[in-house]
Amino acid sequence: MQGDFRLGDRTFTSRLFLGTGKFSSTDTMLRAVRASGAELVTVALRRFHEGRAEDDVYGPLSSLPGITIVPNTSGAMNAKEAVRAAMLGRELSGSPFVKLEIHPNPHHLLPDPIETYEAAKILSREGFFVLPYMPADPVLAKRLEDAGCAAVMPLGAAIGSGQGLTTAGMVEIMIRDACVPVIVDAGLRSPSEAAAVMEMGGDAVLVNSAIAAADNPELMAEAFAAAVAAGRKAWQAGLMPRSEVAVATSPLTAFLGD
Amino acid sequence: MRIRPQRAHGVRLGAGCILRVSGMVPRTRIRGDEFPPKVPGMNLVVNGKPHSHGGGGTLAELFEECRANPAQVAVMINGEVVRRAQWDSVKLVEGDQVEMLVFAAGG
Numbered sequence: 001m002q003g004d005f006r007l008g009d010r011t012f013t014s015r016l017f018l019g020t021g022k023f024s025s026t027d028t029m030l031r032a033v034r035a036s037g038a039e040l041v042t043v044a045l046r047r048f049h050e051g052r053a054e055d056d057v058y059g060p061l062s063s064l065p066g067i068t069i070v071p072n073t074s075g076a077m078n079a080k081e082a083v084r085a086a087m088l089g090r091e092l093s094g095s096p097f098v099k100l101e102i103h104p105n106p107h108h109l110l111p112d113p114i115e116t117y118e119a120a121k122i123l124s125r126e127g128f129f130v131l132p133y134m135p136a137d138p139v140l141a142k143r144l145e146d147a148g149c150a151a152v153m154p155l156g157a158a159i160g161s162g163q164g165l166t167t168a169g170m171v172e173i174m175i176r177d178a179c180v181p182v183i184v185d186a187g188l189r190s191p192s193e194a195a196a197v198m199e200m201g202g203d204a205v206l207v208n209s210a211i212a213a214a215d216n217p218e219l220m221a222e223a224f225a226a227a228v229a230a231g232r233k234a235w236q237a238g239l240m241p242r243s244e245v246a247v248a249t250s251p252l253t254a255f256l257g258d
Numbered sequence: 259m260r261i262r263p264q265r266a267h268g269v270r271l272g273a274g275c276i277l278r279v280s281g282m283v284p285r286t287r288i289r290g291d292e293f294p295p296k297v298p299g300m301n302l303v304v305n306g307k308p309h310s311h312g313g314g315g316t317l318a319e320l321f322e323e324c325r326a327n328p329a330q331v332a333v334m335i336n337g338e339v340v341r342r343a344q345w346d347s348v349k350l351v352e353g354d355q356v357e358m359l360v361f362a363a364g365g
Contacts (some may be wrong), residue, residue, distance in 0.1 A: 007302035019346035019365025044364020045332070047305040047357065050325050060331055074364055087339040088359050159365065183333060186365075254301040 003236065005203060007181055008097055008129030008150045010068060012039045015198065016228045017101040017183065019208025022160070022206025025219060030060055032211050033067070038219035040068045042099050042206070044075070045088055058092065069133065078112070086123050098123060101133040101155070107217060109159040113140050117147060124148025124157035133185055136167035141174045141182075151180050153206065156197070157187025160209040165193045168200070175201045191220075191227030199239065259335040259354050269358035288305050303355040324358065332359045 005012045018038040023029035033041055043057055060070055071089025076082035079102065085097040100123065102116050103109040111133050117140070123130045129150035134140055136154035143151055154171050157163035164187065165171070175182045181203035188194055194205045208226055214220035299310035304324065313319030317340075321328045334357040335339045340348060350356070 021365040023363065026363070029299040042365055044360045045359045046362040048324070048326050048331055048360045049305075056330070056360070059365050061361075071361065072364055084334070084337075084339060085259070088332040091339065091342055092359070092361055161285070206365075237356060 004233070005181065007040075007204075009132075012068075014039045014225070014228075015204040015232055016194070016225050017041065017185075017204055017206040018211065018221070019206060020061070021208055022212035024212075026057060028217055029057070029212070030064070032217040032221040033061070033064060035164055035218045035225070036211070037225050040064055040097075042070050042072050044072055045085060045092070055067045068094050068095065068097060068223075070095075070097040070099050072101050072133075074101050074103075074117075074118075075104050077104045077115075078102065079115040079122065082115070082119040083126075084124050087126075088205075090128070095130065096127055097129045097150075099133060103133075103159070107210075111135055111155070113137065117143055120144050120147045120149050130232055132185065136170035136174065138170060138173040138177055140156055140185060141178060145178065145197075149180060151183050151203070152178060153183045153185040154184040156184050156193065159186045159222050160213075162185050162189035162210060162213075163187050164189050165196055168196065171197065171202065172200050189225045195227040195231035195234070198228055199234045201235050204228075207254075259295065259338075259340070259348055259350055261340070261344055261349075273339075292335065300352050302350060302353070305357055309356075313352065317345045317348050317350070321352065321358075326358055330360055333357070334359070 005015055014037045016036055016038050017040040018033055018036050019028050019042045041061060041108050061067060065153050071093050073082040073085035082102050089098055090096060096110055100116060100119055102112045102119060104112055113135055116132050116134055120130050120132050124147055131151050131153055132144050132149050135145065141152045152174065154167060154174055156165040156167055171184060183204040183206055184197045184202055185206040188205065188207055189210050197205050205228060211217050211220045212226060299312045300315060302309045302311050311320060317333060335357050
């Protein structure tokens with residue numbers, strides 16, 4: 001009913017993507033992923049440590065049916081490092097999807113637009129399906145699209161901040177202009193914000209902290225899934241036009257008066 | 259790292275080249291038999307820590323030493339990503355810096 005969603009060489013039914021960070025345990029994360037119905041999840045890279053097999057997320061995630069695991073380039077400070085991280089991620093995932101994120105400042109974790117653009121060009125040329133985490137900048141979105149990105153992923157607010165869809169106006173322009181999917185990533189706190197993205201015609205949302213840091217991540221994953229589905233349906237149904245004045249819904253015949 | 263045949267022809271010698279040259283220095287001294295007895299194993303840096311490698315410098319041996327599951331690691335040697343298809347032709351040399359990466363939870 002939501003309408004399948006084409007991204008890279010894959011087709012997704014669910015328009016809710018999940019990040020796997022910050023969950024209290026791998027088990028909680030897996031239950032949330034299942035409850036969300038997400039078919040795309042993001043993961044990070046870290047150094048291998050002997051004897052830390054319990055941290056392994058690849059095994060359990062890949063055992064879930066129909067999940068595309070997309071490595072991110074978190075930790076990269078510039079384009080060169082991001083390209084390297086993407087190549088390492090591809091070795092692990094065996095697929096060309098990469099969530100490109102370059103945020104050199106740990107205080108706000110805002111994406112570096114110039115390095116992101118440079119890396120996007122290189123990686124797209126190398127055959128990657130690049131999903132760039134980016135500022136909600138409609139001009140940059142077109143540039144990233146021209147660079148060959150498979151989608152654009154504007155931030156709603158700073159990563160993990162839960163400040164919500166502070167960039168709504170810019171995201172709306174991006175959605176109107178885009179020739180590739182627009183996926184809002186980062187900053188969302190409540191399912192209603194995810195619904196708002198979908199109502200304005202966004203293609204998907206990527207949520208992590210809002211679910212991982214909820215009291216009940218599994219239930220919150222369900223709530224986000226329902227909100228995304230509802231928002232998508234609302235967009236498909238077409239919202240009514242706004243009016244400056246009231247437009248009566250009941251006949252105003254004056255039979256009650258004299 | 260030596261990946262045959264590219265490296266054998268001396269092509270694309272980057273940072274690894276410098277490391278290999280510095281790795282040669284103790285061996286020259288050993289021949290001059292003043293200094294010091296040859297250390298057992300090959301000295302590598304694995305994930306930022308010194309690692310004495312007891313094998314013949316193959317990645318398969320290194321994975322076994324580190325108890326890493328080859329199916330779940332990605333490898334970078336001296337800053338260069340080594341694709342899975344190239345693993346069998348890698349010959350590690352003294353001083354090589356090896357990074358072994360795995361997936362972790364992340365957003």
